[in-house]
Amino acid sequence: MLLQGNEAVVEGALRAGCRFFAGYPITPATEISEILSVKLPQVEGTFIQMEDEIASLGAVVGASLAGVKSMTATSGPGFSLMQENLGFAIIAEVPCVIVNVMRGGPSTGLPTFPSQSDVMQARWGTHGDHPAIVLSASTVRECYDMTIKAFNLSERFRTPVVLLIDEVVGHMREKMILSEGEEVEIFNRVKPTVPPEWYIPYEDTPSGIPAMANFGEGYRYHVTGLTHDVRGFPTSRPDEIGPFIARLHRKISQHFSEIQMTEFFQNEDAEITIVAYGCVARSAKRAVFELREKGFKVGLLKLVTIWPFVRSAVEKVLQTSKILLVPEMNMGQISREVKRVNRGMAKVFTLNKVDGTIITPEEIVNRIMEVS
Amino acid sequence: MSEVTKLIHKYLRHDKKFPHVWCPGCGIGIMLGALIRAIDRIGFEKDEVVLVSGIGCSGRLPVYVDFNTLHTTHGRALTFATGVKLANPRLKVIVIMGDGDAVAIGGNHFIHAARRNIDVTSIILNNSIYGMTGGQSSPTTPYGMKSSTTVYSNIEQDFKISELAVTAGAVFVGRGTVYHARLLDSLIEKAILKPGFSMVEVIAHCHTQYGKQNRLGSAVEMMEWQRDHSVMVEKTDTLKPEELKDKIVIGVLVDKQLPVYQDEYKKIRERAMGMAGR
Amino acid sequence: MVETKKKRETPKIDIYKAWCKACGICVAFCPTGVLAKDEAGYPFVKDIEKCINCGWCEIRCPDFAITVEKKTKGKRILEEKGEAAESKEEEISPERIVASGQ
Numbered sequence: 137m138l139l140q141g142n143e144a145v146v147e148g149a150l151r152a153g154c155r156f157f158a159g160y161p162i163t164p165a166t167e168i169s170e171i172l173s174v175k176l177p178q179v180e181g182t183f184i185q186m187e188d189e190i191a192s193l194g195a196v197v198g199a200s201l202a203g204v205k206s207m208t209a210t211s212g213p214g215f216s217l218m219q220e221n222l223g224f225a226i227i228a229e230v231p232c233v234i235v236n237v238m239r240g241g242p243s244t245g246l247p248t249f250p251s252q253s254d255v256m257q258a259r260w261g262t263h264g265d266h267p268a269i270v271l272s273a274s275t276v277r278e279c280y281d282m283t284i285k286a287f288n289l290s291e292r293f294r295t296p297v298v299l300l301i302d303e304v305v306g307h308m309r310e311k312m313i314l315s316e317g318e319e320v321e322i323f324n325r326v327k328p329t330v331p332p333e334w335y336i337p338y339e340d341t342p343s344g345i346p347a348m349a350n351f352g353e354g355y356r357y358h359v360t361g362l363t364h365d366v367r368g369f370p371t372s373r374p375d376e377i378g379p380f381i382a383r384l385h386r387k388i389s390q391h392f393s394e395i396q397m398t399e400f401f402q403n404e405d406a407e408i409t410i411v412a413y414g415c416v417a418r419s420a421k422r423a424v425f426e427l428r429e430k431g432f433k434v435g436l437l438k439l440v441t442i443w444p445f446v447r448s449a450v451e452k453v454l455q456t457s458k459i460l461l462v463p464e465m466n467m468g469q470i471s472r473e474v475k476r477v478n479r480g481m482a483k484v485f486t487l488n489k490v491d492g493t494i495i496t497p498e499e500i501v502n503r504i505m506e507v508s
Numbered sequence: 509m510s511e512v513t514k515l516i517h518k519y520l521r522h523d524k525k526f527p528h529v530w531c532p533g534c535g536i537g538i539m540l541g542a543l544i545r546a547i548d549r550i551g552f553e554k555d556e557v558v559l560v561s562g563i564g565c566s567g568r569l570p571v572y573v574d575f576n577t578l579h580t581t582h583g584r585a586l587t588f589a590t591g592v593k594l595a596n597p598r599l600k601v602i603v604i605m606g607d608g609d610a611v612a613i614g615g616n617h618f619i620h621a622a623r624r625n626i627d628v629t630s631i632i633l634n635n636s637i638y639g640m641t642g643g644q645s646s647p648t649t650p651y652g653m654k655s656s657t658t659v660y661s662n663i664e665q666d667f668k669i670s671e672l673a674v675t676a677g678a679v680f681v682g683r684g685t686v687y688h689a690r691l692l693d694s695l696i697e698k699a700i701l702k703p704g705f706s707m708v709e710v711i712a713h714c715h716t717q718y719g720k721q722n723r724l725g726s727a728v729e730m731m732e733w734q735r736d737h738s739v740m741v742e743k744t745d746t747l748k749p750e751e752l753k754d755k756i757v758i759g760v761l762v763d764k765q766l767p768v769y770q771d772e773y774k775k776i777r778e779r780a781m782g783m784a785g786r
Numbered sequence: 787m788v789e790t791k792k793k794r795e796t797p798k799i800d801i802y803k804a805w806c807k808a809c810g811i812c813v814a815f816c817p818t819g820v821l822a823k824d825e826a827g828y829p830f831v832k833d834i835e836k837c838i839n840c841g842w843c844e845i846r847c848p849d850f851a852i853t854v855e856k857k858t859k860g861k862r863i864l865e866e867k868g869e870a871a872e873s874k875e876e877e878i879s880p881e882r883i884v885a886s887g888q
Contacts, residue, residue: 194590200595351596353555356555527849533848541850728814
């Protein structure tokens with residue numbers, strides 16, 4: 137099958153069980169809306185075009201509370217508008233998926249050119265102290281797989297999951313093999329099994345993830361964006377707020393191994409490691425081949441999970457490598473994290489490009505030859 | 509047991525959350541009473557009702573009611589309600605908003621929900637002020653009145669919420685005051701039973717903020733004002749324009765038929781499935 | 787017995803002090819002066835004999851703190867005839883609202 141990255145997102149979403157989409161037209165994510173407007177009603181799902189991105193994510197969160205797997209797709213400016221309800225989904229622990237096909241910014245920026253400048257917005261865009269799960273994709277196949285993964289993680293951890301896609305990946309056509317009988321792991325939210333009068337909607341469980349009742353299933357409870365007690369009612373008691381916010385973080389941090397995904401390439405003997413994600417990881421892979429031909433011992437660490445930051449994987453390459461290069465299409469959003477983990481173990485170099493063009497293998501090769 | 513006691517026990521989270529947070533004499537409590545009486549008359553199961561609200565004094569209402577309750581972000585209640593309703597059309601979705609919620613920060617959502625004719629009922633408590641944040645002017649603060657942010661005088665014109673809803677295409681628009689609480693029961697009941705986007709504007713007093721800053725007196729005096737300045741819509745024909753000038757027209761302002769979003773979407777699904785099958 | 791049902795009985799008004807915030811609405815709008823305020827501003831039943839069982843104190847109480855237990859013939863008939871009669875009884879015509887309001 138020859139598919140565009142955005143089309144693969146749609147296929148992944150439908151495979152994961154997504155049956156509700158609300159969105160607002162925006163380049164370069166519009167194809168996701170358009171295709172879902174055709175496909176969702178075919179599977180008894182619902183597509184609605186809302187009046188803006190704030191409304192889109194509001195509707196998505198509402199639909200998820202009513203028990204339907206839901207998503208939206210947007211680009212930088214729309215993602216900015218979604219930050220408000222993204223925070224709501226985090227504090228009220230409502231699963232949903234937000235695909236951000238990134239463009240250059242700030243503001244309207246570069247609508248039709250690639251960029252990776254929303255890495256930090258995806259982490260810290262909404263106000264308050266909160267955890268975040270953010271994935272990326274560098275191939276069309278990964279667009280499919282990571283959309284499914286995003287739904288699984290959001291249902292598993294009761295939290296919104298953001299999928300960052302570079303414009304070139306979203307619009308790139310690539311062969312993707314999807315076999316009919318392919319086994320795909322699908323995770324559905326855990327529902328309460330206790331009688332309604334025993335149900336504690338925001339109970340602190342060992343996993344940190346409380347069971348989630350859908351509206352209309354007999355478990356009447358209160359959902360609020362205010363800090364709340366275990367029953368969901370607003371609270372301003374320090375002895376309730378502290379443990380609640382701590383649990384929101386803990387439910388993610390104690391499951392890092394389930395969330396953090398990376399790919400190592402030619403790392404066994406690598407003295408130089410490129411740390412890259414999205415479309416840059418493709419150029420980096422090519423650069424590894426070229427540099428190896430020239431006799432450089434170069435490897436690649438590809439980040440698939442962007443947040444929570446894959447500290448242990450970076451630490452692993454830091455033990456063998458003398459030099460790390462972090463090429464990215466922003467002014468250095470992930471390199472900052474790599475430097476934070478580094479603590480003097482290796483030399484960390486950056487390669488930043490923000491002119492709307494992709495980072496080519498040659499640029500990576502040249503940069504490595506320059507710094508090594 | 510009296511009728512109201514039965515209603516309190518049935519619909520309110522009476523053992524957890526009362527007495528409520530609102531000021532002595534606040535109209536929101538009166539509106540809450542009208543709401544539960546209307547729902548009781550209709551006879552909905554509590555499990556099938558979803559009560560959604562935004563932020564502000566009115567936003568606190570759902571916490572007191574034993575339904576599926578959802579306290580959303582400021583102005584966005586209708587967007588969440590849209591998602592809930594479309595995801596599970598069997599749910600009866602009622603949205604409580606204040607004037608700031610509905611026609612300031614959420615004005616865009618309000619007109620579009622009305623235009624789409626999503627089958628939700630909005631009840632908008634209009635007290636002409638931002639009460640919870642300390643009495644700042646809202647889009648319904650009348651010209652010439654005072655607030656914490658218009659201490660000299662409000663130089664803006666005010667929104668007429670019901671008229672806005674009519675223009676935006678709401679199929680049912682009703683207006684009442686908290687003084688005329690029994691009328692509210694019937695307006696809310698009719699609105700909930702109406703398929704499509706229905707809206708009830710509830711004129712209420714905020715004596716704590718709006719009343720105090722404009723020397724309008726106590727809750728009782730402001731309710732007397734509601735009593736003296738309200739005219740049933742049926743009577744407006746007999747009154748001259750000058751007699752209607754400073755009057756609140758109450759009653760059912762619009763009751764019409766338009767295709768309901770979910771019903772139309774069902775047809776889209778059938779078409780889509782037919783095309784996919786071919 | 788038909789005779790006893792027709793006889794008017796006094797309603798019973800209860801004020802739930804724990805929820806009452808002494809706003810004065812029930813006292814101000816009682817059409818017959820059944821209720822009055824005590825020194826602290828809280829309502830009390832001054833003259834139950836005057837109660838015409840209109841229920842407005844209950845309906846306008848923002849705090850769900852006042853209840854009127856109806857014991858008149860209307861109530862008895864309701865109980866006998868069931869729901870059909872009840873809805874008819876409770877239906878308020880717009881004219882009546884204006885009348886009570888102006």
